[in-house]
Amino acid sequence: MVGIITTMTPAQPDADFSMQPIGHIVSDFPDKFGIPRQPGLAPAASANLVLSHPFDDPLSVRGLEDFSHLWLTFLFHLSPDRRWTPLVRPPRLGGNARVGVFASRSTHRPNRLGLSLVELIDIDTRRGVRLELRGCDLVSGTPVLDIKPYLPWVEARPEARAGFAPQAPPRLPVGFSASVEAILATRSDGTSLRELIIQVLAQDPRPAYHSVASEAREARTYGVRLRDVDVRFQVNDGEQGSSVRVVDIVPA
Numbered sequence: 577m578v579g580i581i582t583t584m585t586p587a588q589p590d591a592d593f594s595m596q597p598i599g600h601i602v603s604d605f606p607d608k609f610g611i612p613r614q615p616g617l618a619p620a621a622s623a624n625l626v627l628s629h630p631f632d633d634p635l636s637v638r639g640l641e642d643f644s645h646l647w648l649t650f651l652f653h654l655s656p657d658r659r660w661t662p663l664v665r666p667p668r669l670g671g672n673a674r675v676g677v678f679a680s681r682s683t684h685r686p687n688r689l690g691l692s693l694v695e696l697i698d699i700d701t702r703r704g705v706r707l708e709l710r711g712c713d714l715v716s717g718t719p720v721l722d723i724k725p726y727l728p729w730v731e732a733r734p735e736a737r738a739g740f741a742p743q744a745p746p747r748l749p750v751g752f753s754a755s756v757e758a759i760l761a762t763r764s765d766g767t768s769l770r771e772l773i774i775q776v777l778a779q780d781p782r783p784a785y786h787s788v789a790s791e792a793r794e795a796r797t798y799g800v801r802l803r804d805v806d807v808r809f810q811v812n813d814g815e816q817g818s819s820v821r822v823v824d825i826v827p828a
């Protein structure tokens with residue numbers, strides 16, 4: 577309507593609100609330690625997003641199968657609530673330098689909201705709705721708040737500046753002991769698990785402060801939980817660079 581001025585009621589800028597998760601993640605990562613720090617760094621990481629009632633109506637995902645990638649908005653439910661600080665220490669900066677929380681992808685942030693771009697492999701609507709995903713950086717049980725299809729013509733900006741994280745982190749070479757190779761050979765998912773282990777450990781999942789030189793750390797054995805196993809590994813920080821060796825796999 578031309579010529580009519582409508583007075584809008586201003587939204588309460590600091591109103592409280594609550595949200596209901598639309599579903600949750602079931603992933604290869606039972607524990608948050610070791611999960612790559614962004615999606616896509618471990619393409620072998622598979623996950624399902626299981627929608628909850630009433631969002632599990634197959635009509636709610638009609639047309640989604642035509643998109644290859646999705647944005648997931650989720651809650652960092654394993655991060656403490658209401659315990660954020662204005663400055664955080666990104667692992668990418670060695671865990672020592674600080675940047676503003678809003679200049680980071682830290683899990684410790686107001687509202688604990690996370691955002692991940694994941695690959696959509698399949699949609700199963702036989703019983704409710706289950707989205708099969710790949711490349712997820714989310715721990716199993718993560719509550720998902722929303723799904724949106726990814727639009728590359730507007731959202732892919734390779735020329736963008738990316739601050740302290742201008743490119744993907746370096747990847748370390750990963751080797752396996754003979755006994756670990758033997759264990760993997762007995763598993764029906766041995767090939768995909770091996771791939772997943774390589775992709776996860778190549779990211780050097782040690783806590784950032786362990787990247788600071790220390791003689792003790794070389795002999796230290798770390799563990800990451802992947803699927804149903806605890807993967808034990810050591811990192812050799814030699815003069816030629818670091819490398820990872822998987823020394824054992826035990827039931828988690």
Ligand code: SAM
Nearest residue numbers: 608611612652653654655681690691714715718
């Ligand atoms: N891509 C997302 C983003 O930018 O919002 C997540 C980035 S965050 C740096 C990735 C880390 O979040 C993973 O390495 C994992 O340790 C942690 N994480 C994954 N799921 C989580 C959850 N539900 N609660 C708390 N931390 C989680």
